[in-house]
Amino acid sequence: MANSASGDSVVDRVVRVIEAFPEGVTSLQLSELADRSGLPLSSAHRLVRQLSEHGLLDLGAGGTVRLGLRLWELVNRNSPTLALRQAAMPFMEDIQQVLNQNVNLAVLDGWEALFVERLSRRGSVANRARIAGRMPVHISSAGLALMAYQSRELQAEYLEQFVDPSGKLTAGVVRHLLAEAAQQGYAQLAGVVDPDTWGIAVPVMNAKRRTVAALGVVVPLAEMRLQALVPALQTAARGIGRQLGD
Amino acid sequence: MANSASGDSVVDRVVRVIEAFPEGVTSLQLSELADRSGLPLSSAHRLVRQLSEHGLLDLGAGGTVRLGLRLWELVNRNSPTLALRQAAMPFMEDIQQVLNQNVNLAVLDGWEALFVERLSRRGSVANRARIAGRMPVHISSAGLALMAYQSRELQAEYLEQFVDPSGKLTAGVVRHLLAEAAQQGYAQLAGVVDPDTWGIAVPVMNAKRRTVAALGVVVPLAEMRLQALVPALQTAARGIGRQLGD
Numbered sequence: 069m070a071n072s073a074s075g076d077s078v079v080d081r082v083v084r085v086i087e088a089f090p091e092g093v094t095s096l097q098l099s100e101l102a103d104r105s106g107l108p109l110s111s112a113h114r115l116v117r118q119l120s121e122h123g124l125l126d127l128g129a130g131g132t133v134r135l136g137l138r139l140w141e142l143v144n145r146n147s148p149t150l151a152l153r154q155a156a157m158p159f160m161e162d163i164q165q166v167l168n169q170n171v172n173l174a175v176l177d178g179w180e181a182l183f184v185e186r187l188s189r190r191g192s193v194a195n196r197a198r199i200a201g202r203m204p205v206h207i208s209s210a211g212l213a214l215m216a217y218q219s220r221e222l223q224a225e226y227l228e229q230f231v232d233p234s235g236k237l238t239a240g241v242v243r244h245l246l247a248e249a250a251q252q253g254y255a256q257l258a259g260v261v262d263p264d265t266w267g268i269a270v271p272v273m274n275a276k277r278r279t280v281a282a283l284g285v286v287v288p289l290a291e292m293r294l295q296a297l298v299p300a301l302q303t304a305a306r307g308i309g310r311q312l313g314d
Numbered sequence: 315m316a317n318s319a320s321g322d323s324v325v326d327r328v329v330r331v332i333e334a335f336p337e338g339v340t341s342l343q344l345s346e347l348a349d350r351s352g353l354p355l356s357s358a359h360r361l362v363r364q365l366s367e368h369g370l371l372d373l374g375a376g377g378t379v380r381l382g383l384r385l386w387e388l389v390n391r392n393s394p395t396l397a398l399r400q401a402a403m404p405f406m407e408d409i410q411q412v413l414n415q416n417v418n419l420a421v422l423d424g425w426e427a428l429f430v431e432r433l434s435r436r437g438s439v440a441n442r443a444r445i446a447g448r449m450p451v452h453i454s455s456a457g458l459a460l461m462a463y464q465s466r467e468l469q470a471e472y473l474e475q476f477v478d479p480s481g482k483l484t485a486g487v488v489r490h491l492l493a494e495a496a497q498q499g500y501a502q503l504a505g506v507v508d509p510d511t512w513g514i515a516v517p518v519m520n521a522k523r524r525t526v527a528a529l530g531v532v533v534p535l536a537e538m539r540l541q542a543l544v545p546a547l548q549t550a551a552r553g554i555g556r557q558l559g560d
Binding site (some may be wrong): 078086087092093137158173175181222 | 324337359392403520
């Protein structure tokens, strides 16, 4: 693979350009893109032009760069989460209808919950779990539900490296939260992300009883009815798991 | 940019590898990926390994290759359709609730409608408009609604090159369909894709009255009530347009 003078490969540079967009930012000026990806303007321009020819980027008038519609199409039509999302969507709609709350679906990626699908109700409480958003395991009910059913080895590895940037939680507390979630069959977190909301999540297990996702809702504290929410979520999670098979 | 012996650049090869996945196929064996992308197995392997290191692909045990969760995340969190989909989603949910039918949102890309969002009801009629699926303008109500409000120049260019692969439609008939849609404020197509369904779509215009999307439903013929469907769609489309601004 060909290397530039600075020693990075073309593949590295392609990745740096795609990664240069901060979360939720859909367009960047070419000069800012060059800055953020650490490339000389001329190299960035050449690379952007090449990627634009293939529709992976979109280079507009005035040097505005966006991710290309073609890239979005390619990634979404063959998404690694396609089967999971297709299996889950009807059940998520059921939950949304029955509970009238925000519903989300997350997978474990590293030590974070990555939200792969979301349904939100207008008028419902804010849900910070955006599609393609992330939250650390220890501050999201989805993350706790995902981690609580992983192997002992993985949990140990997670707790081993655990440091709470806010200094509020110790690994011991997180270990307790995980054990509690595993024992109860659901995870709940009150007011960690938003002071007036409560997150509840349950594991989604495939036919091999491997936890492949977490299904959750975010509800206002005043509407918190665990005895109604948890059975509905668990029922939907079992339905998703059955659809998924192995 | 460095070229291989065959003259294609690294960027070209990256694109060919990402494009090699057929629609809806989420994993390929490395050898098949090499075949489909027209690369020697050794080059394909090296490229896949490099892209895997960055999470753009996922090279699993046994040589199974998938698009990477990281690529999915990067593309979706900064999607070129993010603002449109965020503006549209609550209104699409309203339509789904009120009409109890499949709802979809499409943008014009080339001479095709590219479906960027979809909500489907369990038990409702089949809707072939998948997310990230495409349909030619002339056989989708979304496509007709999108094209009917483009500039005369773009419409002329479209009709100029128009050939119906099935030989059923002439450019003259499509011109008539577009004129009808523009005059009525909506497009409808009965039984073209599925014999027992009807598609209805209306344009979504931004504050500058530019048609940026089409909002549509797919309903069973027996439930076709234009006088109810069209006003609901038009109301929702205006709401989306207002959210979008310019």
